Amino acid sequence: MEPVQEVPPRPNVELRVAASGEPMVAFGFPYQADLVDAMRAIPGRRFDWDTKEWMIPRTDVTAVYIADALRRWPDLVAADDVGIWLRQSPKTWLGRVTVRKRGDSGQFLVHTMAGPLPDEIARHVVETLTDRDHVLPFDADAAEVLLESDGTRLDKAAMGCATRLQVGLEPPSAELIIEHTVEEATFGLQPLWDPDAVKAFGALPGADSRARTLPIDPWALEALEGFLRTFVVTVSPAAKHHLDLGRAEHAEAIEAIRRSRAREAE
Numbered sequence: 001m002e003p004v005q006e007v008p009p010r011p012n013v014e015l016r017v018a019a020s021g022e023p024m025v026a027f028g029f030p031y032q033a034d035l036v037d038a039m040r041a042i043p044g045r046r047f048d049w050d051t052k053e054w055m056i057p058r059t060d061v062t063a064v065y066i067a068d069a070l071r072r073w074p075d076l077v078a079a080d081d082v083g084i085w086l087r088q089s090p091k092t093w094l095g096r097v098t099v100r101k102r103g104d105s106g107q108f109l110v111h112t113m114a115g116p117l118p119d120e121i122a123r124h125v126v127e128t129l130t131d132r133d134h135v136l137p138f139d140a141d142a143a144e145v146l147l148e149s150d151g152t153r154l155d156k157a158a159m160g161c162a163t164r165l166q167v168g169l170e171p172p173s174a175e176l177i178i179e180h181t182v183e184e185a186t187f188g189l190q191p192l193w194d195p196d197a198v199k200a201f202g203a204l205p206g207a208d209s210r211a212r213t214l215p216i217d218p219w220a221l222e223a224l225e226g227f228l229r230t231f232v233v234t235v236s237p238a239a240k241h242h243l244d245l246g247r248a249e250h251a252e253a254i255e256a257i258r259r260s261r262a263r264e265a266e
Helices: 033-040 060-072 080-088 140-148 156-166 195-202 218-230 237-261
Strands: 013-017 023-027 046-048 053-057 094-102 105-114 127-130 133-137 152-154 174-180 185-191 213-215 233-235
Touching: 013 080, 023 060, 033 060, 053 060, 060 080, 060 094, 060 105, 094 156, 105 140, 105 156, 133 140, 140 152, 140 156, 152 156, 156 185, 174 195, 174 237, 185 195, 185 237, 195 218, 213 218, 218 233, 218 237, 233 237
Parallel strands: 094 152, 174 233
Antiparallel strands: 013 023, 023 053, 046 053, 094 105, 105 133, 127 133, 174 185, 185 213
């Protein structure tokens, strides 16, 4: 009796070309909630109700998600040309970076969107929250690695902290800036690592807590000065200029009030 030859499983991850001519990758598999969630996280994906397949644009970015899915779900079978395409793709990891407060300073939070955490980032990890979430310290080495990695996506706060650390500056909790609107310029607060500073700024008299702005007016100066004394906030050159003008105007107003109450004068 001849031995039964085992038939290799048919690939359910294949390269396709859409009717529009766009290169795509097609995923066909029985329903799995966690795998469907992974498909939904891929940029540009869509579900083809006729073929019951997930269609994903073939790009360098989606290659990271696709490689991650093949690694995490070994039951998926990729066609040979899928493997060739993935090996030619430049990136192997994508991660989102933000910051959080820890004590009197901050830390970087790295969330893996796809792929295994690179060794050059992993060696700086000081705390692992989940298998896809890691904490890195506020230091120049960690900042350099995050800025140089092709796969990192730093939000505005993380970018502000990393670029300062890279040149040897300690990131402030936030930065006071000037916001230019259609109506008039206002003080604005650019958050970095301290949410308490953002909350306190929004509670200042006259502040717009949603827009994080405060009118440039001498009457708001006293509360703003108290805020700046309480929190480690950097004042931008433009904001300093308006602060100095406000201080001078405030001093003139106080002097005018003093003179108005005087019982003697020259």
